Structures are given as C-alpha cells and as structure tokens.
Amino acid sequence: MAHISIIGTGNMGQAISSVVTRGGNTAELLGRADADKPVTGDIVVLAVPYPAIDQVLAERAEQLKGKIVVDITNPVNFETFDSLTVPADSSATAEIAGKLRGSRVLKAFNTTFAGTLAAGTVGPLTTTVLVAGDDADAKATLIDVIRAAGLQAIDAGALKRARELEALGFLQISLAANEKVSWTGGFGVVA
Amino acid sequence: MAHISIIGTGNMGQAISSVVTRGGNTAELLGRADADKPVTGDIVVLAVPYPAIDQVLAERAEQLKGKIVVDITNPVNFETFDSLTVPADSSATAEIAGKLRGSRVLKAFNTTFAGTLAAGTVGPLTTTVLVAGDDADAKATLIDVIRAAGLQAIDAGALKRARELEALGFLQISLAANEKVSWTGGFGVVA
Numbered sequence: 021m022a023h024i025s026i027i028g029t030g031n032m033g034q035a036i037s038s039v040v041t042r043g044g045n046t047a048e049l050l051g052r053a054d055a056d057k058p059v060t061g062d063i064v065v066l067a068v069p070y071p072a073i074d075q076v077l078a079e080r081a082e083q084l085k086g087k088i089v090v091d092i093t094n095p096v097n098f099e100t101f102d103s104l105t106v107p108a109d110s111s112a113t114a115e116i117a118g119k120l121r122g123s124r125v126l127k128a129f130n131t132t133f134a135g136t137l138a139a140g141t142v143g144p145l146t147t148t149v150l151v152a153g154d155d156a157d158a159k160a161t162l163i164d165v166i167r168a169a170g171l172q173a174i175d176a177g178a179l180k181r182a183r184e185l186e187a188l189g190f191l192q193i194s195l196a197a198n199e200k201v202s203w204t205g206g207f208g209v210v211a
Numbered sequence: 212m213a214h215i216s217i218i219g220t221g222n223m224g225q226a227i228s229s230v231v232t233r234g235g236n237t238a239e240l241l242g243r244a245d246a247d248k249p250v251t252g253d254i255v256v257l258a259v260p261y262p263a264i265d266q267v268l269a270e271r272a273e274q275l276k277g278k279i280v281v282d283i284t285n286p287v288n289f290e291t292f293d294s295l296t297v298p299a300d301s302s303a304t305a306e307i308a309g310k311l312r313g314s315r316v317l318k319a320f321n322t323t324f325a326g327t328l329a330a331g332t333v334g335p336l337t338t339t340v341l342v343a344g345d346d347a348d349a350k351a352t353l354i355d356v357i358r359a360a361g362l363q364a365i366d367a368g369a370l371k372r373a374r375e376l377e378a379l380g381f382l383q384i385s386l387a388a389n390e391k392v393s394w395t396g397g398f399g400v401v402a
Contacts (some may be wrong), residue, residue, distance in 0.1 A: 034284055066303075103341060108299035108300035109299035142401050144401075180293065181385070186377065187374070188382060191367065191379060191390065200366065201401065201402050205402055206400070207400060207401075209398060210334030210392065210396035211391070211392050211396055
C-alpha cells in the first residue's frame with residue numbers, strides 16, 4: 021500500500037486525494053495551516069498553483085529528499101491566458117527538479133481537470149493521467165496508484181516531456197476559458 | 212462550395228482530401244510531378260513533411276498570395292523523436308507565416324492522425340480538428356469545410372497557439388512511436 025501526501029487542499033488536491041483512496045491507498049491532505057507538519061508520504065504531490073511552489077519548497081525541501089515528488093502545475097500566465105511563465109525551452113517540472121536534486125520529480129495530473137479525476141471519466145472515455153519523469157521506478161509507483169483507482173495512466177516519457185504536457189495543459193485551460201470545451205471535458209486519450 | 216488544393220499525396224493529404232469531398236466540397240491533390248501546375252483552390256493545404264515546406268514555398272509562394280494556407284506539419288526531429296526542430300518559442304506555422312506575408316496562414320490537422328480523419332472517429336469520439344490562426348474569416352471558412360464532413364472543429368485561438376498544437380502533435384506522435392497509443396487512436400476532445 022502506498023501513502024501519499026498531498027500539499028494543497030483545492031479542487032485538484034481533493035480530486036487527487038479521492039483517486040488515491042479509491043485505489044485502496046492512503047492520502048493526507050496538507051493545507052496552509054499545516055506548514056509545520058512534516059509530510060509522511062513516500063509520494064508527495066505538490067497540488068498548489070505554480071506561484072506558490074517556491075514557498076512550499078522553502079518550507080519543505082529537506083523533507084522531500086528521497087521522496088517521489090509530483091508536480092501537477094500549469095504555469096499559465098493567468099493575467100493574459102496567452103503564455104506560460106516558464107522559459108520556452110523548459111517546464112515548471114524541470115525548474116522544480118533543478119531545486120530538488122535529492123528527490124525523484126515527476127510530472128502528472130496537469131492534463132486532467134479535477135472533475136475528470138473525480139469522475140474517473142472524460143465523456144465516454146476513462147480518464148487518462150499522463151506521467152513524465154526520468155526515474156522509471158518512481159513513474160511505475162505512481163502509475164500503480166492511479167491504475168488502482170480504475171483510471172488509466174500512461175508513461176509519457178522523460179522529464180523533458182513535461183514541456184509538452186504543460187503545453188497540453190495550457191491549451192486545454194485556454195479552450196475551457198474560451199468555452200470551447202467544458203471544465204468537465206477536455207482531452208481524452210484513446211489507446 | 213469550397214475548392215481546396217492539397218499539396219502532398221501521402222496519408223495525410225489523402226485523408227484530408229477524403230474529409231473535403233465527404234462534406235460536398237472539392238479537392239485537388241497535387242504531388243511532386245505537379246510542381247508546374249498552379250494551385251486552383253481558395254484554400255491550400257500544405258500536406259508535406261516540414262523539411263519539404265521550403266521547396267513548396269520556393270515553387271509556389273507567388274500563387275499562395277491572397278489564399279488561405281493551412282500548415283499541418285509536426286516539425287519533429289525524426290532522428291531522435293525527442294524534440295521539435297523549430298525554435299522553442301516559435302512554431303512551424305509562425306515560420307511559414309513569416310515567409311507568406313500575403314497569405315492567411317492557419318494551423319490545423321496536425322493533432323489528428325490520418326486514420327482518425329479518414330474514419331471520422333477516434334475511439335468512441337467524433338474526430339476533432341483544432342484550428343489556430345490570426346484571421347477569423349479564414350478559420351471560419353476552414354471550420355465549415357471540416358464540419359460539413361461530420362467532423363468536429365474547434366477554433367483553438369491565435370496563430371501563437373500553433374506552438375501548443377505542435378507540442379500536442381509531437382507528444383501524440385511520441386506516444387504512438389512508443390506504442391502507448393495506436394496510430395488510429397491518440398487524443399480526442401470532449402467538448
């Protein structure tokens with residue numbers, strides 16, 4: 021059984037918590053008031069908006085050593101909705117991995133709206149979580165947790181692919197913000 | 212009725228031709244042997260691999276003035292399958308638009324495998340073509356052609372969004388090349 025710490029109690033944190041427990045694994049949800057409470061999970065999901073990541077790392081970088089750290093952020097410029105805020109040839113995940121050298125950092129959950137994680141479906145399709153990272157064992161561990169919940173999970177490749185996952189997440193948010201898709205729809209994967 | 216010239220007779224050119232005619236519009240397919248034959252369509256689809264684009268523009272830039280030009284390319288580095296060959300902050304479409312100042316350049320069809328265009332479906336979903344570009348009338352004209360064939364089409368935003376569409380196309384090709392999805396599957400859109 022896996023034990024997962026989720027930092028961030030918003031829609032995404034709650035949806036990911038429901039995925040974890042649906043699969044028979046355990047989750048702890050940590051909010052702002054829990055900043056002094058050390059994480060207890062072997063997997064730690066950073067379910068906060070990208071601008072809040074640096075604060076979390078400042079508080080918890082030491083605790084995250086040796087752990088699987090999952091970045092779910094879409095670093096969208098929410099003033100313009102017209103670009104990402106990370107360098108064009110990088111990704112939020114690459115930036116985070118550069119600051120957490122002792123952790124195994126993965127990208128996941130950034131291409132699935134909270135509603136599709138909670139429901140387990142996107143339209144007629146089973147929700148698919150795309151996972152990228154450089155540590156094969158870490159990816160396999162997270163993929164097991166996701167599949168145990170009845171969702172699909174795909175190893176989308178190396179950490180470098182986080183850039184494309186963030187482009188996809190941004191595109192999906194842009195389509196929803198412009199009412200081209202609903203916040204309970206978006207991209208699904210047909211294997 | 213719209214008349215569409217398609218430059219390139221490969222899988223994608225043929226699939227797009229079938230979409231056009233299915234909707235009651237007309238298509239001409241132009242191959243390498245037709246380099247001397249001027250395009251006759253109001254819409255011209257560049258259905259050649261990205262490395263062949265410059266040759267087509269060298270032959271036809273004058274003919275393309277005033278026309279809607281549709282770029283479908285995914286400028287993937289096919290030696291490594293690990294990156295795109297255009298600058299990280301640009302796109303194939305932006306590069307092409309920079310060379311065709313007198314044309315209205317759109318991005319479309321790069322996120323749909325040929326099989327899903329021909330079938331009209333991706334798994335249980337109707338195939339959705341994402342269209343980006345800066346000219347609203349040009350986008351509406353192309354979207355009408357796609358919808359007439361029974362496919363879905365979404366205005367994905369300005370030409371700048373071609374960058375995200377190419378990231379999505381690259382990700383999808385990468386997943387198929389690694390046998391995570393089939394070449395008749397991939398990403399579908401749930402509105």
